[in-house]
Every structure is written in structure tokens, then in C-alpha cells.
Amino acid sequence: MFRYNEHKNVEIPTITLYSEADLPTCDGNFHVHVFRNDFDDKEHIALTVGNIRDERGVLVRVHSECLTGESLGSLRCDCREQLHESMRMISKAGKGLIIYLRQEGRGIGLGNKVRAYALQDSGSDTYEANHQLGFHDDERDYSMEVSILKYFGVKSLLLITNNPEKIRDLKEHGIEIIQRVPIEVKANKYSEDYLRTKRDRAGHMLDHLDLKDPSVRVIDVQCNSCPALDEEDDSESKKS
Numbered sequence: 405m406f407r408y409n410e411h412k413n414v415e416i417p418t419i420t421l422y423s424e425a426d427l428p429t430c431d432g433n434f435h436v437h438v439f440r441n442d443f444d445d446k447e448h449i450a451l452t453v454g455n456i457r458d459e460r461g462v463l464v465r466v467h468s469e470c471l472t473g474e475s476l477g478s479l480r481c482d483c484r485e486q487l488h489e490s491m492r493m494i495s496k497a498g499k500g501l502i503i504y505l506r507q508e509g510r511g512i513g514l515g516n517k518v519r520a521y522a523l524q525d526s527g528s529d530t531y532e533a534n535h536q537l538g539f540h541d542d543e544r545d546y547s548m549e550v551s552i553l554k555y556f557g558v559k560s561l562l563l564i565t566n567n568p569e570k571i572r573d574l575k576e577h578g579i580e581i582i583q584r585v586p587i588e589v590k591a592n593k594y595s596e597d598y599l600r601t602k603r604d605r606a607g608h609m610l611d612h613l614d615l616k617d618p619s620v621r622v623i624d625v626q627c628n629s630c631p632a633l634d635e636e637d638d639s640e641s642k643k644s
């Protein structure tokens with residue numbers, strides 16, 4: 405299991421709210437906030453439902469951008485389903501926060517993420533591919549989320565995640581996490597190896613991959629009609 409690396413930002417960035425507006429979505433009505441900061445040139449986003457200011461026990465998802473999954477519908481990862489399920493959960497709860505960080509490909513950027521996909525197609529796993537490209541396992545930096553949580557004055561979280569490192573990192577920044585809320589997406593033949601690697605190498609809590617525990621709620625892949633999943637091929641036997 406890896407620890408976050410020394411290159412991570414230890415300072416908490418200073419953020420300023422640049423713009424905000426209501427944002428009705430298929431998953432519910434949100435208020436979108438766009439923040440600028442003094443650490444990187446990205447615009448990071450917060451989606452809120454209800455009044456979370458200075459509240460305790462706020463349902464929170466910290467989500468990193470995935471253009472291939474969220475915009476293009478890639479089946480190689482579980483990002484899109486995790487994002488939209490989190491939005492639905494928070495909408496249903498009537499109160500909560502999604503912090504959407506613009507750090508594509510676990511922080512290596514879009515071009516390098518696609519390079520890593522090509523390496524994975526030649527047999528490397530997701531972390532080995534990062535190493536071959538000269539990156540760490542995970543280049544993401546979560547100090548931005550601390551700034552955003554502090555902006556809203558959120559006192560304690562119910563954190564929607566499977567990632568133990570995210571929990572550890574927030575706690576190290578002094579953020580109180582009351583409870584982890586699991587969010588498991590059903591593996592498909594393109595994502596199964598990736599999900600298993602995340603579980604085995606980074607300790608992600610993905611109970612459904614082997615345990616088949618019926619009490620674990622697993623989100624299905626959001627495809628109305630999905631020719632890529634219907635295709636017969638030699639990995640068909642791995643389908644869950």
C-alpha cells in the first residue's frame with residue numbers, strides 16, 4: 405500500500421469564489437461555485453445542496469475530474485457512476501457538498517492518462533503505467549479540498565469514498581470524518597482489472613469484487629444501450 409508522496413502540497417491554498425449560480429441537473433438541483441486559487445491555474449468547483457455553512461455531519465464527495473469517463477462515457481473506470489450517484493445521494497439527502505477537483509488522471513493530465521491507457525493495453529497495471537511515464541502512483545493533491553471545506557465552514561463529514569488514502573489525508577489536515585459512506589460501481593470487463601488493482605495496490609474498499617455480499621449496494625454502469633459491453637470477446641467469462 406502506498407502513502408502519499410513528498411511532492412504533495414503541504415500548504416493550504418488560498419481560494420477565492422469567482423462565480424456562482426444555480427445548476428439544475430438530471431441528478432437534482434445544485435448550486436455551483438467556481439473557485440480560483442493561488443496554487444494552480446485550474447478552476448475548481450463545489451456543488452452544494454441546501455445550507456451547509458458551519459454544519460456538522462455534511463454528506464461530502466471529493467471527486468477528481470475524469471473527462472474520458474464523465475464526458476466520453478469510457479468504461480475503463482468507475483468515475484462517472486461515482487460522480488452521478490454521489491450527486492443523487494446528496495440531492496436526496498437535501499444537504500451536501502461535492503468538491504470537484506480538476507486533476508485528470510489521478511493528477512497526471514489527460515494526455516498522460518491516455519498514454520497510461522496504451523501502456524495498460526500492453527500489460528501494465530494502472531500504477532506500473534504511471535511509473536513508466538515517470539509519475540507516482542497518485543499525483544493528486546487534496547489540499548484544495550481542505551480550502552473549500554474551510555470556505556464553507558463544514559465542521560465534520562460523512563465522506564462518500566472507497567479510498568482510505570483520501571480519509572487519511574483529510575484527517576491529517578484536521579478534518580473530522582464521522583463516517584465513510586461506500587460507493588461501489590459494478591465492475592465490467594473493461595474496468596475489472598483496474599478496480600482490482602485499486603483494491604489490491606491502494607487498498608480501495610471494493611467489497612463486491614469477490615465477496616458478492618448481497619448487503620453491499622452496487623451501482624450499475626449507466627449505459628442505456630452499450631454495444632461495447634454487449635460485444636462477445638475472450639474476456640466475456642470475467643463478466644460479473
Ligand SMILES: [Zn+2]
Binds near residue numbers: 472474
Ligand atoms: Zn475515470
